[in-house]
Amino acid sequence: MFRPRIIPVLLLRDRVLVKSIGFKDHRYIGDPINAVRIFNDLKADELIFLDIEASKNDRLVSLDFVKDVGEEARMPFGVGGGIRSIQDIKAITNAGAEKVVINTCAGQNPDFIRHAAETFGSTTIVVCIDVKKKLFGGQRIWVLNGRVPTKFAPVDFAKLMEENGAGELIVQSVERDGTMQGYDVELIRSVSSAVSIPVIALGGAGTCEHFGDAYRNGRASALAAGSLFVYQNKKRGVLINYPDKNERMVESF
Amino acid sequence: MTLSSKVLIVDYGTGNLNSIKRILDRSKIHSIISSQAKDVLSADKIILPGVGHFGKAMANLKQLDLVGALNEVVMIRRKPVLGVCLGMQLMALRSQEGDADGLGWLDAETVRFDISDRQRYKVPHVGWNQVSIKKNSSLMSGVQDLSEFYFAHSYYLRMNDPSDVLNETTYETTFTSAIEKDNIFGVQYHPEKSHDVGVRLITNFAAI
Numbered sequence: 134m135f136r137p138r139i140i141p142v143l144l145l146r147d148r149v150l151v152k153s154i155g156f157k158d159h160r161y162i163g164d165p166i167n168a169v170r171i172f173n174d175l176k177a178d179e180l181i182f183l184d185i186e187a188s189k190n191d192r193l194v195s196l197d198f199v200k201d202v203g204e205e206a207r208m209p210f211g212v213g214g215g216i217r218s219i220q221d222i223k224a225i226t227n228a229g230a231e232k233v234v235i236n237t238c239a240g241q242n243p244d245f246i247r248h249a250a251e252t253f254g255s256t257t258i259v260v261c262i263d264v265k266k267k268l269f270g271g272q273r274i275w276v277l278n279g280r281v282p283t284k285f286a287p288v289d290f291a292k293l294m295e296e297n298g299a300g301e302l303i304v305q306s307v308e309r310d311g312t313m314q315g316y317d318v319e320l321i322r323s324v325s326s327a328v329s330i331p332v333i334a335l336g337g338a339g340t341c342e343h344f345g346d347a348y349r350n351g352r353a354s355a356l357a358a359g360s361l362f363v364y365q366n367k368k369r370g371v372l373i374n375y376p377d378k379n380e381r382m383v384e385s386f
Numbered sequence: 387m388t389l390s391s392k393v394l395i396v397d398y399g400t401g402n403l404n405s406i407k408r409i410l411d412r413s414k415i416h417s418i419i420s421s422q423a424k425d426v427l428s429a430d431k432i433i434l435p436g437v438g439h440f441g442k443a444m445a446n447l448k449q450l451d452l453v454g455a456l457n458e459v460v461m462i463r464r465k466p467v468l469g470v471c472l473g474m475q476l477m478a479l480r481s482q483e484g485d486a487d488g489l490g491w492l493d494a495e496t497v498r499f500d501i502s503d504r505q506r507y508k509v510p511h512v513g514w515n516q517v518s519i520k521k522n523s524s525l526m527s528g529v530q531d532l533s534e535f536y537f538a539h540s541y542y543l544r545m546n547d548p549s550d551v552l553n554e555t556t557y558e559t560t561f562t563s564a565i566e567k568d569n570i571f572g573v574q575y576h577p578e579k580s581h582d583v584g585v586r587l588i589t590n591f592a593a594i
Contacts, residue, residue, distance in 0.1 A: 135557055138513045178514055179536075209536055209579040211442050226402050231437075231538070231579065254438035254472075256510050256538040257433060300510050300538075331508040347548050363420075 137348050138169040141362040143344055145184045152359055156279040156313030163365050168373050184214025185278050188237040193221050196228045201343040203229020215305040221253055236261040238323040240276035240283045243293055250298025260299045276366040279307045288327045295328045306336035313339025313360050321351035333357050345386040393417040394429030396524040397431050398446045400438045405578040409585050415592045423455035441484020465571045467593045476573025483541050491570055493546040507558040517553040517563050527590050533583045535575035575584030
């Protein structure tokens with residue numbers, strides 16, 4: 134039986150893991166390669182690594198880092214951070230990643246996703262849609278780690294990305310990031326209902342019940358989280374953790 | 387297996403081959419990655435990986451002048467071959483993807499998922515799903531029925547001969563997720579990304 138994936142999303146800064154709240158207040162978590170080893174032992178479904186400062190600093194996520202993850206990871210993984218060219222994607226997949234995650238370049242140049250999907254196939258291309266409310270008006274897509282708004286509304290942008298050949302969409306609520314109070318299920322549902330490619334819910338998961346909410350009510354195909362997998366509980370003591378085999382079954386959340 | 391036994395991983399310009407090689411290395415199985423016809427011809431076993439577009443992949447194989455060597459090793463010398471994901475699909479007669487001809491080793495076509503409930507069953511089919519084992523096979527030795535493997539695909543093989551079906555998987559519709567016909571093996575899923583059970587399958591292949 135098919136079941137939704139449960140995906141730790143690990144944020145990188147200078148090759149160390151950090152975790153944010155609302156894309157701010159980054160706290161040191163630990164060594165990413167050590168985390169990969171732990172997630173191997175816990176048999177995690179998939180991992181996503183995002184270098185949150187790459188685009189801002191106009192550089193690509195470290196390829197040595199991607200190679201190091203590839204050496205260890207016994208599960209599929211995706212990598213994002215500063216991807217702007219076909220060459221960047223080639224370098225990251227050659228270094229060992231199954232997928233690339235693109236945010237800034239997708240928002241600034243939606244046609245890039247078309248070229249990328251035509252070159253590498255849709256299953257390689259994941260678009261990360263960061264959603265935040267504008268001061269006046271509705272929700273918009275933001276780029277550059279939540280610093281810069283685009284003109285796109287979430288559903289319109291999601292449809293455009295599907296049309297351009299993206300294989301999956303990560304739908305992330307910036308406001309919910311790190312809160313552990315639950316996903317923006319309404320946002321996830323609105324996007325998921327509008328496209329026929331998989332939607333990965335991200336931003337706000339604090340319990341396994343939140344997974345059930347995003348899966349059943351949000352119609353997400355996969356459930357991603359940061360804090361939940363790097364903190365022991367809501368007091369935020371660092372402890373890499375992951376649901377066991379039974380807890381991952383849909384019936385349990 | 388003799389010391390000289392050699393697994394060749396065919397590099398025809400699609401995606402990451404190192405994860406398969408790494409698993410073979412760790413199991414002390416000699417393998418090389420190559421895009422040269424002479425290496426294909428001297429191999430004891432072939433792994434044909436692949437991610438991406440069917441039409442482009444076939445074009446790459448032709449451009450690298452590998453089709454003749456692959457046909458020779460697989461269809462005449464009958465060496466074991468394992469196709470992974472797109473690598474298995476290429477063994478079909480044809481694909482809807484790019485409306486292209488395949489290698490023609492299997493009486494099969496590659497077709498796109500035709501889903502009714504598009505809210506629940508998104509395409510591509512990405513994630514972990516169970517495989518049911520339809521016949522005895524040394525490839526599946528030690529692999530439990532209904533084990534989970536990792537999938538990422540929009541197309542699958544529609545087999546004309548049911549006796550070639552090795553695994554089936556259900557994603558709204560039930561499709562062929564692995565095949566075995568004589569020396570020809572193929573898996574739609576990614577054993578190289580499927581934890582211990584995937585390692586088992588790859589080492590099983592190397593031991594055939």
